[in-house]
Amino acid sequence: MVPTLLGFQGRALVIDPDVFAIDDVYELLSRDMRGKAILCRERVLQGRRLYSSAVMLLDCSKLTHWQWEREIDDIFRGRLKMGPWLHLLDESPERIGLFEEEWNHFDTLTEKTKLLHNTEIPTQPWKTGLPLVYHEYAPRGPVWLKALKRVARRIVSAIGDRTVRYQTHPDPRQEQLFFALLRECVEQGSITTRFLRKAIRKNYLRKDAIDLLAKGKS
Incomplete structure (x- = not known):
């Protein structure tokens, strides 16, 4: 959406709402992108190399193929998978550059942290003690995962604790x-x-x- 709103011109720094600035983001916004369309952080999940779209520096002029409304419609109609789309796997790796993990620090706060990302939903510090709600709307996750969550809730209900709650953040x-x-x-x-x-x-x-x-x- 952001490149479209900017008329596919200039730069944009896209940050998720659960990311908090510890340092001045101008340092990142003014960085040499070395011809890349996107700068972000790499992550590895289950042995797969992925990209986190929670913090992205974008060169909007190089992203004219990003058509937000069409892609969102494709996701909800099942024509486009959310996981690969969210992790930028549909982008050519040559168009993606990496920045330091401190610009998208996953639940880690150190002297080097620039942007803190409270990405672990069960321990987000503003929700501690509240009921933890799992959404099962399509296209969020594979069918087996949705089924597993339903079974888990039935087990929890059977043993008498009907409310799973957000936990205190370990830090x-x-x-x-x-x-x-x-x-x-x-x-x-x-x-x-x-x-x-x-x-x-x-x-x-x-x-x-x-x-x-x-x-x-x-």
Whole structure:
């Protein structure tokens, strides 16, 4: 969508909503792309080389074949598989360049981290304690995985615990970082407490979020 919105001109930095900036992204935005259409991070899943589209630097002029509406329609009609599309496997590898993992750091916070990506859904720090909901809409995942999730829920229900919940993030510093950033947004007026309370009622935000914000002020 982004290259289309920009008229297939210039550069764009695309970042998922569960990615948080630790450093100035201008360093990445102004990087020499060496003729590549896309810069992103590589990852390996089950022995396969994939690309993460959660953080991408795009040269929009080289992506005129990206037709968002058509591709989304193809996905929901089953003509295009979401997995390969999401991991850029339909792109020629020669058109993709790699940047350092710190620009898309998967649940890892170090002195080198530039962009923190809380990619592990069960431990996203703003959802701790809330019911963990698995969506089974097509085309998300293979049929066997959907069936496995249904069986798992039946087993959990049978033993009496009917609610699987988001867990505490194993790195408390990442939780602290999220609430420090959220507190800054509230103090600067870009997010209101009323907005947060509404998010809490809808289970978008953990129940103790307001208390954690207040605790951080002391």
